[in-house]
Amino acid sequence: NAGVMQNPRHLVRRRGQEARLRCSPMKGHSHVYWYRQLPEEGLKFMVYLQKENIIDESGMPKERFSAEFPKEGPSILRIQQVVRGDSAAYFCASRETGTGGRGYTFGSGTRLTVV
Amino acid sequence: AQKITQTQPGMFVQEKEAVTLDCTYDTSDPSYGLFWYKQPSSGEMIFLIYQGSYDQQNATEGRYSLNFQKARKSANLVISASQLGDSAMYFCAMREGGTNAGKSTFGDGTTLTVKP
Numbered sequence: 621n622a623g624v625m626q627n628p629r630h631l632v633r634r635r636g637q638e639a640r641l642r643c644s645p646m647k648g649h650s651h652v653y654w655y656r657q658l659p660e661e662g663l664k665f666m667v668y669l670q671k672e673n674i675i676d677e678s679g680m681p682k683e684r685f686s687a688e689f690p691k692e693g694p695s696i697l698r699i700q701q702v703v704r705g706d707s708a709a710y711f712c713a714s715r716e717t718g719t720g721g722r723g724y725t726f727g728s729g730t731r732l733t734v735v
Numbered sequence: 736a737q738k739i740t741q742t743q744p745g746m747f748v749q750e751k752e753a754v755t756l757d758c759t760y761d762t763s764d765p766s767y768g769l770f771w772y773k774q775p776s777s778g779e780m781i782f783l784i785y786q787g788s789y790d791q792q793n794a795t796e797g798r799y800s801l802n803f804q805k806a807r808k809s810a811n812l813v814i815s816a817s818q819l820g821d822s823a824m825y826f827c828a829m830r831e832g833g834t835n836a837g838k839s840t841f842g843d844g845t846t847l848t849v850k851p
Contacts (some may be wrong), residue, residue, distance in 0.1 A: 653838060662739075662826055662841035663780075676837050711780060724839075726772075726780035 624649075624714050626727035633702045633734050641697040641730045645714030652695045653724065654687060657709040669695060702734045738762065739827055741842035748817045749850050755802070756812040756845045758827030768830045769810040770839065771801065775823040786810060817849045
């Protein structure tokens with residue numbers, strides 16, 4: 621049973637370009653979370669999704685950022701018109717329904733560098 | 736107010752000795768979970784141990800144990816018999832709510848260095 625798969629592992633974008641980060645949750649997991657980690661900091665919650673629904677997007681910047689988790693396929697975190705401050709590690713995590721009391725499984729992260 | 740506080744930016748421990756990493760939390764929700772994760776230099780996040788707010792006993796997982804003091808709102812991680820491979824960043828996190836709980840809040844982390 622493969623773990624949470626994130627790709628790409630590393631992504632370099634020029635200012636103004638779009639970044640698309642993909643996350644395939646563990647098989648059977650229908651809850652997906654995205655977190656951002658700035659250098660030397662802890663993880664900050666961005667968005668929580670279930671299949672086809674955004675449950676909590678309280679941590680998402682109001683502009684340029686969007687997320688989806690379609691019925692088929694991976695969850696996508698999309699950053700439009702990237703700026704240098706978007707450079708960070710973006711982690712995806714997933715869990716099964718009813719296991720909210722346990723640790724969820726993280727992917728290896730996508731390191732975004734904006735040049 | 737900070738929900739998760741890790742007051743030790745960096746810690747050193749001699750190989751084979753035990754070390755305690757501090758974590759205090761703040762919540763008014765009676766149902767919550769506390770977690771510790773390890774982040775080695777390679778960057779991945781590794782789940783170590785979980786403690787539920789209603790659990791009567793302190794959680795243990797191999798060399799990891801969680802010293803849960805509910806009245807003091809602390810959830811310290813104890814690593815026994817430290818190994819060189821334990822050198823990493825350690826994050827304490829809390830998730831409020833029951834089985835349908837959502838996001839977790841993370842502390843700023845403690846960098847642990849194990850000396851040979």
